[in-house]
Amino acid sequence: MGVWAIAGAAAVAVLVNLPMGYWRRQVKKFSWQWFLAIHLPIPAIFAMRQGMELSFAYIPLFFASSVVGQLAGSYLCGYWPRVRRTDAAAKRRRAQ
Template sequence: MPHSILAAAGLAVFSFICNLPLGRWRATVKKFSANWFLAVHLSIPLIIFLRVRLGLSAWDIPLNLAAAVAGQMLGGSQGRSREKQVYTKSLD
């Protein structure tokens, strides 16, 4: 049992970290464009593959989904703040 908890926590951390750069990218492209959908969904096949490979159950999906969404949100806020900094520097 502790092994599966460790695997689930590790996959959740991986989901979060994997979605940080994707969230940054998502924040810089037009909403609902092809690139936007790619940025949102690109990590899903890898996360599903790892979940199955690690032998985790479907009960771990909400944890992975929450971690992925949190990574997207934090990465998106980082992308928007970076874009704002570039914009204000170009005005100076």
């Protein structure tokens, strides 16, 4: 398996976890939705790893990629509303 294929699979793990991190930030911590947001991508990433016939040695890479995706999605959940508010305020100022 080539390095680019493994890097692409890690990028897919990040992308799969982005919306889950976004959702996780919006629900109560330790609720069933919170646990679902964390654990729902695991079967998809497992199936991808099995489909590519990667060994257990790559599990830490995919775990780290999943954490990065969750954290990035959580950050975007807090960042995008600020951008929208700022854009709306700028439009109001221009209209006046």
